[in-house]
Amino acid sequence: MKINTLNATLLAALVILAGCSKNTGIGGAAGDASETTLKANALFAQELKLDDQQDFENAKRGFIAKPSGKITTADGTVLKDFDAYNFLDGKAADTVNPSLWRHAQLNANFGLFKVSEGVYQLRGFDIANMTLIEGKKGWIVVDPLTARETSSAALAFANQHLGKKPVSAVIITHAHADHFGGVLGVVTPKEVAERNIPVVAPEGFMEEATSENILVGTAMARRSLYQFGRDLPRNAKGNVDTGLGKDVAYGTIGIIAPTVLVTQPEQKMDIDGVGFVFYNAPGAECPAEMTFSIPAKRLYDGAENLSQQMHNLLPVRGAKVRDALRWSNYMDHALEQVREADVYIASHNWPEWGNANIKKLITMHRDVYKYTHDQTVRLINAGYTIKEIPDLVKLPKSLSEYFGARGYYGDLRHNVKAVYQFYLGAYDGNPANLNPLPPQESAKRYLELIGGADKAVAAAQTAYDKGDYRWAAELLNHAVFGDPSSKTAKELLAKTYDQMGYVAEAATWRNSYLTAALELRNGPPAKGASKAMLMEMLLQTPIERFLEAMAAGLNGPDAEGKNLKVNLVLTDLKESYVLWIENSVLHFKKAAPADDANATLTLTRDIFVKMIAGTAGVKDTLLSDDLKIGGSKIDLVRFFGLIDKAPGTFAIVTK
Template sequence: MARLPLAAALALVLAGCANTPAAPMAAGGVTATTAARQAAAASALDLAAPRSFEAARRGLVAKPTGQVRDETGRVVWDYDGFAFVQGEAPATVNPSLWRQAKLNNEAGLFKVTEGVWQLRGFDLANVTLIQGRTGWIVVDPLTTRETAAAALAFARQHLGDRPVSAVVYTHSHVDHFGGVLGVLTAEDAAARKVPVVAPVGFMDEATSENLLVGTAMSRRAGYMYGALLPRRADGAVDTGLGKAVAAGRVGILPPTVVVDQPHQAMTLDGVKFVFHNAPGTEAPAEMTFTLPDLRAFGAAELVSQTLHNLYTLRGAKVRDSLAWAKYIDEALGYAGDSDVMFLQHGWPVWGHDDVIAFLKTQRDTYRYLHDQTVRMINAGLTGPEIAEAMVLPKSLETVWSSRGYYGTVRHNTRAIYQHYMGWFDANPANLDPLPPVDAAKKYVALAGGADAAVAAAQKAFDAGDYRWAAELLKHVVLTDATNTGARELQAKAFEQLGYVAESAPWRNFYLSGAKELREGPPPPALARGVPVDLLRQIPIDTFLDAMSARLNGPRADGVDLRVDLRFSDLGQTHGLWIENAVLHHRPKPVEGRADATLTLTHDLFLRLATGRATAGELVASKDARIDGNPLALAKLFGLLDKTPGNFPIVTR
């Protein structure tokens, strides 16, 4: 994900809402303005250009059908879920995005080159299989155990039943490692000493990226990936990077081989690899690799069949566009002799000249956005002004892989502004602005009341100015979330903006906002915590940092509390104490006398701290013992906020 530092997409898996049945949307029709914009978009590009489709279908061995289900029978993945994406673009989808959606719909097992196959359309990302001397080298085993197992089983059905002889994680996003237990069990990996290769920093990033703010990222990821939208022409059609994120069990196997050099050669099951670290590009820990004997380049997510995100809309740290461009430029040197380049999203690029051209246009797209944003920053423009003014040169704008199907020119330029300048635009009026709801009330009053503001928004809507209509109605809805007329009109404005969006995440955000306006937020049951298989790999200090961030500071004001946690199975003691309404912790007993000491196993603590185990289970468990005052423990855990993860976004 492609994506959560757990991958462009762990947040969606954490929400547990991919493939969740969605109530039908009360969708509005396409306005004349929207129809005209769709026609203009269709005429601006050669949508019938066949080369991309030829590449997306090249090497097809077999196509999957049916569904992947988990052990309870729940659908984890539906191969035919987007079967409606065919033919000409419907009026409710940007024609350029529809083209990308059709390309991402080309699912199956594909031969890339001699000894290399890919399974595409089994999850958000691709899994790459490289034939070793004794078995399969699996590159990026998808998001979930179920989809990874289905992909490998499908490959074995057509290519032969070979064991997994090595696993390679190209980077730290969950759609590239979360399904590893579906292709290789921990017991089998240990017994056969199967190498698991990853870039330096992988484990830290893979297990901790979304731990602190994972709840918020999960909620927003549901918007970004259209998790609750129906799969149809007025709902979810694509993510821009792939079809969707699978909703199954997420796990991890810790790496046994770490690539910690800029360029590092090694042989895996008889196949020569040269790994190339590219940290801080699409992921904090990322690497590409070349296969010299096969004249092939595995580009990971350094480049994609779309403009990528410098800032991902689900929420994340901003990525460094200058460093990203420089790493692609470096790849031109070490991958320049390759005859094929395969990606971990989308379809490969064949031919030496085409590989070079692809790398150059991706490099120059990120570099152009960087340099021109910086130029305009120094001319005094703010982030929104730069986003409105930025246009790629024709030589880049007309290249399919530079189109904004996932990232966009507009939000990427804002990200570059944020990277260098932060949130403040230097206008003193924006130094201490009113919070959104307070400001909204004053704006609505200034407009002459809600009825006048809604009337003005209706006039803007009728004129096709949906951005302004949405802006006006934002204030009305924030002022009074029960104003059904304002909510419905804003939903209609969001729909029109979503229909014309070339970016799938933008479309999904708009249509998800419309759905919330009409139906309210999703039920709390859809919000889940970090999978236990991942939590077990998170260092206790890191987990306690996240636990400290759940402390309700106002309620903890004046509290003096000291607790020791003894992990009987790890031989570790961590001291926790509250001081100045801050929950501190150290990997040693607290100073002075602890109010209580809780001795328990690591697994029981994780279940207790994440709400998977109750206080009653703790007291009854043979794996736990409480010494001292048990009320001190109850007080500590009672001061930790429990967030359901279904907070409203547009209705507040």
């Protein structure tokens, strides 16, 4: 039967909608810097040569033009406000770590820059850089940003000032969305096919680009709001930077499958008359990543294995743990790859000029990751745990004084934990931590022992007044989790996070602390990350990724004892899958429709993806002739009703 006779109950079961959460905060605004914070930041300023101007000269070198105004989505949502960070002019604010303030100023050099002859960069249009290399026929675009809106604006800005050229090739250095998501803003799949435009990417690109954003995309998107400080105001008490660049553009994300893959450790290629040497570097910063050189231009592109700060081995938003030792080894190889290089560029931050300076940048990164790895392993073998080692590992002065490897995006303490987790997991070996109580239950019992939330808050206030913010936060976390109704605990914890954010050198830590304070005051976000902005990418994602995510969304307890089988027939792809629940597990296989299935859902790929993403409307479903149902509608409702529809608004600091 056709879907236009389907009742509303079935539609609700099929379409995954974003949920809402209540505002449970305390209100108020971020506080001023405390005396402890002022002293800590003043000490930071004394210990570092913050007046060193070489990075500022490099960040401004080759400047051609600066954009103004805003970049918006079709509905008027602002993705980029080029004036939002004007407050960074001048000396460091009391509420920002002075080292981070310096880095934030460097990243605030927006615009179009000439790096060398025939090589240009657009910085500040998104968190990443777009690089344009002049070929014989047009622009070779390297890393086309996160969103279609920002990449389109960046390319138009370059064409305005450099003369309009067609896109002759696209190079995507790795499988993170801020480097490929804007590809449809510079070229379309139709153009790629008709003009035979090469789209070059590392081996494994499509698999990695689509898997990370589908399987645990809801949780990563929620946690990314902390890492990138999306909802924070752009001011000295809020978002000043992300470390890698300014704010991420949460716009329309797309993808195009590569037409050329780099599969060898070293692979030469001529692209539109320009000779490239690509170096495959998987499994460090990204599971699929490559760097490259252009020997004729004496240029080396470090992608995101190299940037002007320490990177993270485990992002605050969450990801698979990265291999510090492998990363260090890639940097050692890079020293050979830059033997003739005079210009270094990368996917983030500003370039470096001069072979000696380039080698120093690479050497420092090599040794930061190797030192972090080796010292963590040494202390692991001495019996120290994941909670102890971060306070024991300190970089030697030769590394810590080098601005290009300081922890503005990654953080040494967090990276140490990542190395521990890489080898031993999060468990510290102490049986008391094998089966601990859930945090809410543990917090309630701590409060009972202390004598209630008020006493915990009083003790935390004493710690706060002494500037002992780590202890205050630990006490108040128990108070908030154990007694969610305590507005006093939330208010003091928000104030504590303010101060911890104000002294943090890592932009990711600052954004996390200040976002936590924001949510304590105002509650978690009302809506999760919009799936609509991912549609252009999701429509290119293999169906298997969606089925894996559906399986991971099955509510196991609710599925106990239920054995249901559903055929999924995708008419436009001429593919079919059999999905079945067995032992509270959702399985699937690509196969002809099963005769014993409870129901058969026949539809196009586009409608199926829109349903899963929660963007399907009435025209896509009730009014569509492209969707049919055979068998039991009731069983189909039961089947899809067992799939949890996570809205991505879960509380983090107010559970």
